[in-house]
Amino acid sequence: MTEQGRQCGRWVLHLDMDAFFASVEQLTRPTLADRPVLVGGAGPRGVVAGASYQARVYGARSAMPMTQARRRCPQAVVLPPRFALYKTISEQVMAVLGEAAPIVEPVSLDEAFLEPPALAGADGSEVAAFAIALRAAVRERTGLPASVGAGSGKQLAKIASELAKPDGLRVVTPDEEREVMAALPVRALWGVGPVAEAGLRKLGVTTIGQLAAMDPREVTGLLGVAVGTELHRLARGIDDRPVAPRGAAKQISAETTFETDLTAMTAVHDAVARMTEAAHRRLVVDGRAARTVTVKARSADFTTASRSETTAVASTDLATLTAVAQRLARSAVPDGGVRLIGVSLSGLGESPPPALFDAVASSDGWVPVPVADVDAGVPIPGVDVDPSGTAGPPARPGPEGPLVAKGAPGSQGAPGPERPRAADGAPERPGVPAPERPGVADGAxxxxxxxxxxxxxxxxxxxxxxxxxxxxxxxxxxxxxxxxxxxxxxxxxxxxxxxxxxxxxxxxxxxxxxxxxxxxxxxxxx
CATH class of the missing domain: 2.30.30 (SH3 type barrels.)
Incomplete structure (x- = not known):
C-alpha cells in the first residue's frame, strides 16, 4: 500500500443486504433456501419487488413486470411481500450499524452508510477487519447475509458494495480508486440517468474514466452547472458529502394498484379506508399528526387526479382522517373505473397533547369541537357519537348503502394495536409491487x-x-x-x-x- 493509502483520513462504509426481500423469504421458509424466489404482486399488473440470486440467473430482477419475470423463470416461487417482517428485520440491521457508528444514514430498508470514527486514519487491513466484524454482527442478529463496501466517500463505498455482492466485502483504498472507477459505466454514478447517459454517449463518453477526463466546461455545458460540476467531481473521486441521518419525512402515504379497475364507489371507499389505515399506522409510530389529507386516483388510461384538504388542527384520529379521505375520493375518482388509489398525510408535526378543541369529520369537512363535549357524549351536529362517547364520522346514506369509516363506531374490523406493516410513501413506479389482491395495501x-x-x-x-x-x-x-x-x-x-x-x-x-x-x-x- 502506498503512503497515500496508509494516511487515508476518511473511511465511509456502505452496507447493503443481499436480495433483501427474497433472502428474508428464503430464511424464514427454509424449503426455499436454494430455489428461485420472486417477491411481489402475482396479478397481471404485479411488479417484482425482490428477486433471489437463483432467479436472477434467468434474467428476473426487481422492478420488472411479474409476468415477464415469470416467463423468464417459470420455476420461481412467487410470494406476496411481507413488509411488516422486512421492516422489523431492517430495524435490527440499523441497530447493529448504530452500535458501530454514532451516525447512520439509511438509504432504504436494506442499505445504509456509516462513517465509524474508529476508522479515521486507518489502513485498508484495519477497515477490512472492522467490516468483517460488522457483517458477522448483522448475520448473528438477523440470520441474513450482507455486503459491505468501503472507500473515501459515499459514492466509492456504494460502488464497492456493488462489486462485493453477493455476501462479500470490498475495500477500495485511495491508490486503487482510479483503477476501480475508470472502467465502470457512467450509470454507476449517482445522478446519471437515461437522459444524461444518452447525452454523454453522443460525445463518446460511456465510462467514468472518460467522464473524469473531460473538460469541466464541456460537462457543465451538457448537463448544467450544478449537475455537471457534481458529476465531474464524483468521477474524479472527489466526494466530501457527509454521512448524515435522513430528515423527517414530509409526508406519509400508501397506495395500491388494483388487479382489475374498481368501478363501484363502495369498493373505492373500502380501498381508501385501507390506504388511510396503512398511512395512519406509520403516522402513529412516528409520533406525528397530520393537517392535510390528499387522495390520488389514477384511471385506466393513466390519467391522474388528486384532491387535498387542510385543516388548522393536526389530527391523529383514524376515523377523522378516513372520513375526509373518503369524501375527497368521491370527486377524485374518474368515471369508468380506477386502477390506483393513494392516500397521503402531510402537514406533519409532532403528535399534539390533549387540547381544548379537536377536529372531527362532518359532511362539510373538519369541524373543531370541544373535546369535553365528545368525552361527555354530547350530540354534535353532523357527527355520530356512540354511547361510549367516541366521536366518529357520520353515516352517509346513498344508493350503495351507508358508509362508515373503518375504525369508526359501528364499523367492522376496527383496528387494534399491531406492528406497522404497510409500505409508506411509495408511488406507483418500477420496483414497488402491486398488491396481490384488490384493495390490499401491503401484501401482509x-x-x-x-x-x-x-x-x-x-x-x-x-x-x-x-x-x-x-x-x-x-x-x-x-x-x-x-x-x-x-x-x-x-x-x-x-x-x-x-x-x-x-x-x-x-x-x-x-x-x-x-x-x-x-x-x-x-x-x-x-
Whole structure:
C-alpha cells in the first residue's frame, strides 16, 4: 500500500443486504433456501419487488413486470411481500450499524452508510477487519447475509458494495480508486440517468474514466452547472458529502394498484379506508399528526387526479382522517373505473397533547369541537357519537348503502394495536409491487386474532393448533396446502386441509423469523 493509502483520513462504509426481500423469504421458509424466489404482486399488473440470486440467473430482477419475470423463470416461487417482517428485520440491521457508528444514514430498508470514527486514519487491513466484524454482527442478529463496501466517500463505498455482492466485502483504498472507477459505466454514478447517459454517449463518453477526463466546461455545458460540476467531481473521486441521518419525512402515504379497475364507489371507499389505515399506522409510530389529507386516483388510461384538504388542527384520529379521505375520493375518482388509489398525510408535526378543541369529520369537512363535549357524549351536529362517547364520522346514506369509516363506531374490523406493516410513501413506479389482491395495501396477511382469511392465498402465514406455524403453498377448490416451517425449524413437511378447517388461523409473519426463546434449563422450546 502506498503512503497515500496508509494516511487515508476518511473511511465511509456502505452496507447493503443481499436480495433483501427474497433472502428474508428464503430464511424464514427454509424449503426455499436454494430455489428461485420472486417477491411481489402475482396479478397481471404485479411488479417484482425482490428477486433471489437463483432467479436472477434467468434474467428476473426487481422492478420488472411479474409476468415477464415469470416467463423468464417459470420455476420461481412467487410470494406476496411481507413488509411488516422486512421492516422489523431492517430495524435490527440499523441497530447493529448504530452500535458501530454514532451516525447512520439509511438509504432504504436494506442499505445504509456509516462513517465509524474508529476508522479515521486507518489502513485498508484495519477497515477490512472492522467490516468483517460488522457483517458477522448483522448475520448473528438477523440470520441474513450482507455486503459491505468501503472507500473515501459515499459514492466509492456504494460502488464497492456493488462489486462485493453477493455476501462479500470490498475495500477500495485511495491508490486503487482510479483503477476501480475508470472502467465502470457512467450509470454507476449517482445522478446519471437515461437522459444524461444518452447525452454523454453522443460525445463518446460511456465510462467514468472518460467522464473524469473531460473538460469541466464541456460537462457543465451538457448537463448544467450544478449537475455537471457534481458529476465531474464524483468521477474524479472527489466526494466530501457527509454521512448524515435522513430528515423527517414530509409526508406519509400508501397506495395500491388494483388487479382489475374498481368501478363501484363502495369498493373505492373500502380501498381508501385501507390506504388511510396503512398511512395512519406509520403516522402513529412516528409520533406525528397530520393537517392535510390528499387522495390520488389514477384511471385506466393513466390519467391522474388528486384532491387535498387542510385543516388548522393536526389530527391523529383514524376515523377523522378516513372520513375526509373518503369524501375527497368521491370527486377524485374518474368515471369508468380506477386502477390506483393513494392516500397521503402531510402537514406533519409532532403528535399534539390533549387540547381544548379537536377536529372531527362532518359532511362539510373538519369541524373543531370541544373535546369535553365528545368525552361527555354530547350530540354534535353532523357527527355520530356512540354511547361510549367516541366521536366518529357520520353515516352517509346513498344508493350503495351507508358508509362508515373503518375504525369508526359501528364499523367492522376496527383496528387494534399491531406492528406497522404497510409500505409508506411509495408511488406507483418500477420496483414497488402491486398488491396481490384488490384493495390490499401491503401484501401482509391479517394479524393474529382476527377471523381466518377465506379463501387462503399462497404465501399467507398460518398457524395450526397441532402443527404450529406454517405458510400456504397453494389453495383452491376448498383445500389449502400448508408447509409447516420457520427459520428455527429448518425445512418442514406439508399437509393439506379443508380451507374452512377451524384449526387453521392466520399468524403473525414475525413468528416465522423470531427464534424460540430458551427455556430456564437452557433447552430451546419448539
Amino acid at each position: 396477511p391479517c394479524s393474529t386474532g382476527v377471523e381466518p382469511r377465506r379463501p387462503w392465498r399462497a404465501g399467507d402465514d398460518v398457524r395450526h393448533s397441532e402443527h404450529g406455524h406454517g405458510w400456504v403453498q397453494g389453495a383452491g377448490h376448498g383445500r389449502v396446502t400448508v408447509r409447516f416451517e420457520t427459520r428455527a425449524t429448518g425445512p418442514g413437511v406439508a399437509h393439506t386441509f379443508a380451507a374452512a378447517d377451524p384449526a387453521l388461523t392466520t399468524a403473525d409473519p414475525l413468528d416465522s423469523w423470531t427464534l424460540p426463546a430458551p427455556s430456564p434449563d437452557g433447552v430451546v422450546e419448539t
